[in-house]
Amino acid sequence: MKTHAIRINEYGGPDVLQLVEVEVPELGPGEARVRHTAIGLNFIDTYHRSGLYPGALPSGLGSEAAGIVEAVGDHVTDVKVGDRVVYTGMPADSYSEVRNFPAARLVQIPEGVSDEQAAATLLKGLTAWYLLHHSYPVKPGDNVLLYAAAGGVGLLAAQWARHLGVRVIGVVSTEEKAALARANGCAEIIMANDDVPACVREMTAGVGVAAVYDSVGKDTFMASLDCLRPHGVMVTFGNASGPVAPFAPAELAKRHSLYVTRPVLFDFVTTRPQLLEACGKLFEVLGNGAVKVSINQRYSLRDAATAHRDLEARKTSGSTILVP
Ligand SMILES: NC(=O)c1ccc[n+]([C@@H]2O[C@H](COP(=O)([O-])OP(=O)(O)OC[C@H]3O[C@@H](n4cnc5c(N)ncnc54)[C@H](OP(=O)(O)O)[C@@H]3O)[C@@H](O)[C@H]2O)c1
Incomplete structure (x- = not known):
């Protein structure tokens, strides 16, 4: 064949x-x-x-x-x-x-989910799931920063985070994307060309965010560290602008005991039971309308x-x- x-x-x-x-x-x-x-x-x-x-x-x-x-x-x-x-x-x-x-x-x-919706959601939605539940497990009331908030992972993660009671600050490059991100879970928007750490400080009363979900990589990594509160978690999960350059761990100390993780989806769904459990969570939020693709x-x-x-x-x- x-x-x-x-x-x-x-x-x-x-x-x-x-x-x-x-x-x-x-x-x-x-x-x-x-x-x-x-x-x-x-x-x-x-x-x-x-x-x-x-x-x-x-x-x-x-x-x-x-x-x-x-x-x-x-x-x-x-x-x-x-x-x-x-x-x-x-x-x-x-x-x-x-x-x-x-x-x-x-x-x-599952019934009620079309083939297109499934193909548009599985990889990106499971990514949103592990980012919010494992890489940095969010808590209601948390402030988090999400790059590419109007992208594939971005729109799904922002809605899911909002559903979990999180205040999502999204970073996007155009006004059109800003409107889309606002309509899909972002409480605040920062334009990618702006001084992102300064905007984050202003939006969080000078404290910084609990976690940064950064998929842009090379261009944003160091600025993302500057957005975190003490003990905050830097989740660097993509390289849209290129891979992150090596950095000195002392940079984490300087910014008050930060954590960095570089996760990969496939490490969170290594067995069939794990895969089915994660998909169950994804189909649940798709089914109850908390997350739309x-x-x-x-x-x-x-x-x-x-x-x-x-x-x-x-x-x-x-x-x-x-x-x-
Ligand atoms: N580690 C994992 O497990 C995992 C799993 C899935 C996806 N990812 C990562 O998550 C990210 C999003 O994936 P996706 O498929 O949903 O793509 P996407 O977010 O729909 O597209 C990428 C977005 O990144 C932003 N961006 C910023 N700087 C960029 C640059 N220099 N070149 C291109 N884009 C740039 C753009 O949004 P603005 O124009 O608004 O800036 C662009 O629309 C990717 O980095 C991907 O590698 C990682």
């Missing part, structure tokens, strides 16, 4: 993405074949494409999709043919019409390079779907 899929033969800009026809391998034990109906676009895909997170080449791309189980291999008990499922994880190959994937990492999509861009799979260009140029907001 053949499928159209994106392949990269070298690292580089969006132009290295090539739509080709490839053979879908025979199903191995424990695998299921999924026909994709919606593919989630994520910033991590740009790191895999550029070589910031290198793997073996040639390679597929994409870490998230929803679809229908078309066939299952030996020893598969977690899903059956015809199930509507969503997944996130490696190996990267979700930019395709059909692929094989470990059945133990497929999650049934905004799918603000759609591209055909063959236009994946354009989607990457727009994501990296900060032209997108909310979640983006590639249509296979």
